[in-house]
Amino acid sequence: xxxxxxxxxxxxxxxxxxxxxxxxxxxxxxxxxxxxxxxxxxxxxxxxxxxxxxxxxxxxxxxxxxxxxxxxxxxxxxxxxxxxxxxxxxxxxxxxxxxxxxxxxxxxxxxxxxxxxxxxxxxxxxxxxxxxxxxxxxxxxxxxxxxxxxxxxxxxxxxxxxxxxxxxxxxxxxxxxxxxxxxxxxxxxxxxxxxxxxxxxxxxxxxxxxxxxxxxxxxxxxxxxxxxxxxxxxxxxxxxxxxxxxxxxxxxxxxxxxxxxxxxxxxxxxxxxxxxxxxxxxxxxxxxxxxxxxxxxxxxxxxxxxxxxxxxxxxxxxxxxxxxxxxxxxxxxxxxxxxxxxxxx
Amino acid sequence: xxxxxxxxxxxxxxxxxxxxxxxxxxxxxxxxxxxxxxxxxxxxxxxxxxxxxxxxxxxxxxxxxxxxxxxxxxxxxxxxxxxxxxxxxxxxxxxxxxxxxxxxxxxxxxxxxxxxxxxxxxxxxxxxxxxxxxxxxxxxxxxxxxxxxxxxxxxxxxxxxxxxxxxxxxxxxxxxxxxxxxxxxxxxxxxxxxxxxxxxxxxxxxxxxxxxxxxxxxxxxxxxxxxxxxxxxxxxxxxxxxxxxxxxxxxxxxxxxxxxxxxxxxxxxxxxxxxxxxxxxxxxxxxxxxxxxxxxxxxxxxxxxxxxxxxxxxxxxxxxxx
Numbered sequence: 072x073x074x075x076x077x078x079x080x081x082x083x084x085x086x087x088x089x090x091x092x093x094x095x096x097x098x099x100x101x102x103x104x105x106x107x108x109x110x111x112x113x114x115x116x117x118x119x120x121x122x123x124x125x126x127x128x129x130x131x132x133x134x135x136x137x138x139x140x141x142x143x144x145x146x147x148x149x150x151x152x153x154x155x156x157x158x159x160x161x162x163x164x165x166x167x168x169x170x171x172x173x174x175x176x177x178x179x180x181x182x183x184x185x186x187x188x189x190x191x192x193x194x195x196x197x198x199x200x201x202x203x204x205x206x207x208x209x210x211x212x213x214x215x216x217x218x219x220x221x222x223x224x225x226x227x228x229x230x231x232x233x234x235x236x237x238x239x240x241x242x243x244x245x246x247x248x249x250x251x252x253x254x255x256x257x258x259x260x261x262x263x264x265x266x267x268x269x270x271x272x273x274x275x276x277x278x279x280x281x282x283x284x285x286x287x288x289x290x291x292x293x294x295x296x297x298x299x300x301x302x303x304x305x306x307x308x309x310x311x312x313x314x315x316x317x318x319x320x321x322x323x324x325x326x327x328x329x330x331x332x333x334x335x336x337x338x339x340x341x342x343x344x345x346x347x348x349x350x351x352x353x354x355x356x357x358x359x360x361x362x363x364x365x366x367x368x369x370x371x372x373x374x375x376x377x378x379x380x381x382x383x384x385x386x387x388x389x390x391x392x393x394x395x396x397x398x399x400x401x402x403x404x405x406x407x408x409x410x411x412x413x414x415x416x
Numbered sequence: 417x418x419x420x421x422x423x424x425x426x427x428x429x430x431x432x433x434x435x436x437x438x439x440x441x442x443x444x445x446x447x448x449x450x451x452x453x454x455x456x457x458x459x460x461x462x463x464x465x466x467x468x469x470x471x472x473x474x475x476x477x478x479x480x481x482x483x484x485x486x487x488x489x490x491x492x493x494x495x496x497x498x499x500x501x502x503x504x505x506x507x508x509x510x511x512x513x514x515x516x517x518x519x520x521x522x523x524x525x526x527x528x529x530x531x532x533x534x535x536x537x538x539x540x541x542x543x544x545x546x547x548x549x550x551x552x553x554x555x556x557x558x559x560x561x562x563x564x565x566x567x568x569x570x571x572x573x574x575x576x577x578x579x580x581x582x583x584x585x586x587x588x589x590x591x592x593x594x595x596x597x598x599x600x601x602x603x604x605x606x607x608x609x610x611x612x613x614x615x616x617x618x619x620x621x622x623x624x625x626x627x628x629x630x631x632x633x634x635x636x637x638x639x640x641x642x643x644x645x646x647x648x649x650x651x652x653x654x655x656x657x658x659x660x661x662x663x664x665x666x667x668x669x670x671x672x673x674x675x676x677x678x679x680x681x682x683x684x685x686x687x688x689x690x691x692x693x694x695x696x697x698x699x700x701x702x703x704x705x706x707x708x709x710x711x712x713x714x715x716x717x718x719x720x721x722x723x724x725x726x727x728x729x730x731x732x733x734x735x736x737x738x
Contacts, residue, residue, distance in 0.1 A: 144541070144579075158555065180544075190735040191529055192527045225736055
C-alpha cells in the first residue's frame with residue numbers, strides 16, 4: 072500500500088481527466104484482485120454514461136464487466152450478496168437521483184448487515200454514482216443527495232473533486248471492507264460533451280496509490296476565512312478565493328473529500344485559525360452537510376467563530392430546469408464571493 | 417423416498433416446532449397482565465412459522481452448509497432446517513451478547529456465515545442479495561446453490577420480479593421459494609394477487625415454476641430436489657410455490673379477528689406423523705422419543721441464551737463499520 076498526499080501529485084508526469092483517473096484506479100485493482108468486478112447500467116460497451124468504465128469491457132471481458140437490466144433493486148442487492156460471499160463488487164447507478172428505486176437495498180441491507188451480524192459478515196463494495204447539476208437536466212437528474220447517504224449509519228461516503236483524488240479514493244474504496252458510496256460530479260469528469268472546470272484535468276501518478284478515506288485536504292491555505300466544501304464546489308471556491316485574494320481577502324479552502332467519516336479535526340483546525348466560516352454545499356440546505364458542519368463547530372466551541380457561520384447551499388427547492396432558475400440555486404463562484412464579503416463584513 | 421429421509425423430514429419439523437413453542441412460551445410469559453410488545457425476556461415483534469415447517473424441511477434436506485439460504489421476517493424454520501446452531505439462534509432472539517449478531521440483529525436479522533444464512537425483515541428484499549450469493553458461487557466455480565424465500569404477498573413486489581428476470585437472464589443457481597400461507601398479515605391472497613398460482617409467473621421469465629397445493633413435506637422435498645439439481649447443474653433458477661399454512665398470528669399478539677379459516681387448519685406435523693405411522697415408519701414410542709430429543713436440544717439452547725450476558729451499552733457503536 073502506498074499512501075500519497077495530494078501534494079505528491081506534482082511528481083506525476085502526465086495529466087488525466089477525472090474519468091480516466093477513476094477508470095485507471097478500477098483497472099489496476101481488477102488486475103491485482105480477481106474478486107473485483109463491475110456491474111451496472113451501460114457500464115459495458117458504452118463505457119459508462121459519464122465515462123467511468125471506459126475501456127474496461129475490452130480489457131476484462133463480459134464476465135467481470137456486466138451490463139445489467141434496468142433493475143436497480145436486483146443488481147444493487149446482487150452486489151451486496153456477492154460482497155457477503157467474498158467478492159468486491161463495484162456497482163454503478165447512473166445518477167444518484169435514481170437511488171429512490173433501490174434505496175431499501177442500500178440503507179436497510181448493505182449498510183446494516185455488518186452491524187446486525189455483530190461484525191461477522193462484511194460487505195466490501197463500492198457504489199459509484201454521478202451527482203450534480205448545472206446543465207439543465209431538471210429536478211430528477213441534477214441532485215447531489217450525499218446528505219441522505221451520510222445520514223444512514225454503515226455507509227462510507229467519498230466525493231473526489233479532482234483526478235488525483237478520484238483515482239486514490241477509488242482504490243481506497245475498493246480495498247475498504249465496508250460499503251463505500253463513491254460520488255462523482257459530472258462537471259469534474261472532463262467529459263467532452265459538457266462544460267468542465269479546468270481542474271478536471273490534472274496530474275495523476277501511474278502507480279496505484281490510496282487517498283485515505285476520512286481525510287480532508289486543505290486545497291488552499293488562507294488566514295481570513297474558511298470555505299468548507301466538497302466536489303465541484305471546491306473549484307468554485309478556489310476560483311472565488313483567487314478573485315478575493317486580489318481584493319485583499321485570504322481564504323482557506325477545505326475539500327472534505329469524505330463525508331463519512333467526516334474529518335472533524337481538519338474543520339476545527341481551520342476554524343480555529345480563521346474564525347470565519349462559509350460552508351458551500353451543492354446538496355439541499357436543510358438537515359444536511361452545512362448544518363452538520365455548523366453543529367461540529369458549535370458542539371466543540373462556538374467561541375471559535377468570530378462571526379456567525381454562513382452557508383451557501385441549494386435552497387429547499389427542487390433543482391429547476393430553466394438556466395436562469397437553475398443558476399439561481401447553484402453555489403457559483405460569484406455567490407461564494409458575495410457570501411465571503413458578508414462573512415468578512 | 418427411503419425411510420431415513422422421511423424420518424429426517426419429520427424430525428426437522430418437530431425440532432422447529434419445539435423451538436418455536438419454547439419461544440412462544442417465553443415471549444408471552446412476562447408480558448402480562450398488561451401486554452407490552454417491548455417488555456419481557458423476548459421483546460419486539462415475533463413472527464413464528466408454525467405450520468410452515470414442511471417448506472423448510474423439504475427444501476433444506478437437499479442442502480449442505482456450503483449452500484445459502486435467504487429467509488424472511490419469519491425465518492426460524494429455515495434457520496433450523498438449514499442447520500443453524502440452536503444456541504446461537506436462541507441467544508440472538510433473547511438479545512444476548514453470545515447470539516449470532518451479538519444482540520444487534522434480533523429474530524428478523526439472523527446472519528450465520530458458517531451456513532451462508534441470512535434473512536431480511538423487508539418483504540421480497542431478500543431475493544436480490546440471493547442473486548449476489550449465487551453470482552459469487554458461479555464466479556468462484558463453487559457448486560453451491562442459493563435458496564431464496566418469500567411469502568405470497570412478496571410476489572407482488574418489484575424486487576421479486578426484478579430478481580426472477582435477472583436470475584433467469586444470468587442463469588444463476590437460485591431456487592426461489594414462495595410460502596403461500598394465504599395471508600399477507602390480514603389481507604387474504606384473493607385480495608392481493610390477480611392469479612391463483614404464482615408458479616405461473618415463472619413462465620413469464622422463462623423458468624420452471626411449480627405449485628405444491630397441499631403443504632406436503634414430501635411434495636416440497638420432491639420438487640425442490642429437481643430444482644436444486646437443475647441449479648447445481650448450471651441450468652439456472654426455478655420457482656416453487658408451496659400452499660402452506662400459518663397456524664398462529666402474523667406476529668405474536670395478533671388476535672387474527674380478520675381470519676375465518678382458523679377452524680379448518682391442518683397441522684402438517686401431526687398429519688405427517690399419522691402418515692408415517694400408517695406406513696409403519698413411526699411408532700407411538702418413536703414419536704415420544706423424537707419429541708423428547710427435540711425438547712432437550714431446545715431446552716439446552718434456551719438455557720444457554722438465558723444464562724448469557726446481555727450486550728454492554730458501552731459497546732453500542734461497535735460493528736457499524738468493519
